[in-house]
Amino acid sequence: MTAMSDQPKKRILVVDDEPRMVRFVKMNLDLEGYITLEANDGMEALQKVRDYNPDLVLMDVEMPGMDGFETLKRLRAISDAAVIMLTVRSDEDDRIKGLDLGADDYVTKPFSPRELSSRIRAVLRRFEQPGRPDAQIIKIDDRLEVDLQRRDVIVDGERINLRPTEYRLLYHLIQNAGWVVPHETLLTKVWGHEYINDNHLLRLYITYLRKKIEPDPANPRYIFTERGLGYRFIDYKRQEA
Numbered sequence: 001m002t003a004m005s006d007q008p009k010k011r012i013l014v015v016d017d018e019p020r021m022v023r024f025v026k027m028n029l030d031l032e033g034y035i036t037l038e039a040n041d042g043m044e045a046l047q048k049v050r051d052y053n054p055d056l057v058l059m060d061v062e063m064p065g066m067d068g069f070e071t072l073k074r075l076r077a078i079s080d081a082a083v084i085m086l087t088v089r090s091d092e093d094d095r096i097k098g099l100d101l102g103a104d105d106y107v108t109k110p111f112s113p114r115e116l117s118s119r120i121r122a123v124l125r126r127f128e129q130p131g132r133p134d135a136q137i138i139k140i141d142d143r144l145e146v147d148l149q150r151r152d153v154i155v156d157g158e159r160i161n162l163r164p165t166e167y168r169l170l171y172h173l174i175q176n177a178g179w180v181v182p183h184e185t186l187l188t189k190v191w192g193h194e195y196i197n198d199n200h201l202l203r204l205y206i207t208y209l210r211k212k213i214e215p216d217p218a219n220p221r222y223i224f225t226e227r228g229l230g231y232r233f234i235d236y237k238r239q240e241a
Contacts, residue, residue, distance in 0.1 A: 010124060011052060013037040015045040015059040016086065025058060028113040042066030049079050056124060061087040061094065069101060076102040082123045099204060104165055122192035127164045138174060140222065140236045144213060146174060153213065160212050165190065169205055173223060178235030180226045206231060
């Protein structure tokens with residue numbers, strides 16, 4: 001049974017300068033029921049993104065000419081597609097650099113088809129809109145509003161651009177405002193069970209969110225750290241009362 005039997009097929013672009021790797025990944029994606037596109041370098045990848053608007057891009061970091069990081073930087077100017085970086089290096093600095101540039105996940109070579117398939121499913125789940133809530137616009141205070149219908153975040157009257165993963169994290173924090181949400185719960189809800197122990201990834205995205213919505217990220221007004229437990233969003237409903 002394919003992964004996409006009851007849903008429209010997702011389009012995935014594979015970007016790698018090694019033909020054997022492209023064939024290996026494409027064969028397994030085809031078996032999973034995805035529509036697979038190919039590119040052998042950064043420039044071709046950007047053109048394929050413009051032409052076909054893929055749902056997800058699997059991209060090698062180490063490519064001749066324009067490497068994966070530069071390609072990702074340019075890709076983010078034209079597309080919000082999910083991106084998983086592929087690399088033989090497992091350095092934390094490389095991982096953070098990719099995430100800072102807008103990657104959604106990082107997979108180290110060599111990897112098994114099962115691992116890659118699991119990561120792809122997890123990333124695509126994050127891009128699915130959370131269930132529609134009863135209240136569409138939430139006013140946190142005089143400077144912060146969240147439109148859950150449009151997935152817009154307004155800070156001081158200006159729309160803030162959140163990546164899908166950042167929005168999903170914020171959504172789950174707001175839905176549990178006033179309560180401590182454990183690390184494991186946030187990791188499972190936002191990234192999937194495969195990431196249940198990746199507290200570093202969670203801290204990184206909490207930092208991204210704070211930089212975008214907090215007046216002073218070093219002294220949070222909205223997202224509080226409960227050391228050793230998890231995170232708590234301000235109880236805005238109690239403040240309204």
